Amino acid sequence: MNVMTALTWALRAIIFVFLVVFATQNTDPASLRLLPGIVWQTPLVIALLVFFIGGVILGALSLLGVIFRQRREISRLKSGAAQKPALRTPEVPLNA
Numbered sequence: 152m153n154v155m156t157a158l159t160w161a162l163r164a165i166i167f168v169f170l171v172v173f174a175t176q177n178t179d180p181a182s183l184r185l186l187p188g189i190v191w192q193t194p195l196v197i198a199l200l201v202f203f204i205g206g207v208i209l210g211a212l213s214l215l216g217v218i219f220r221q222r223r224e225i226s227r228l229k230s231g232a233a234q235k236p237a238l239r240t241p242e243v244p245l246n247a
Contacts (some may be wrong), residue, residue: 180192
């Protein structure tokens with residue numbers, strides 16, 4: 152195992168321990184009033200996790216248009232480059 156792999160796993164372990172401690176410390180009930188008359192009561196860590204995941208999903212969805220546009224442009228450029236003949240360089244005599 153190389154050093155980068157070991158450092159990556161160590162960082163992952165530290166983040167995991169931090170998240171477990173964070174989750175165990177934030178178990179107080181939280182009341183979220185979504186609409187008038189609708190109240191969602193859940194532990195605070197669950198509410199934070201749900202809204203974090205929702206934000207990640209919305210962020211990924213907002214990037215889909217850009218990603219597909221870039222893929223179309225890349226494929227268009229690749230097909231255009233494949234159709235163009237290669238430029239020939241003029242031959243220079245060695246004994247000039």
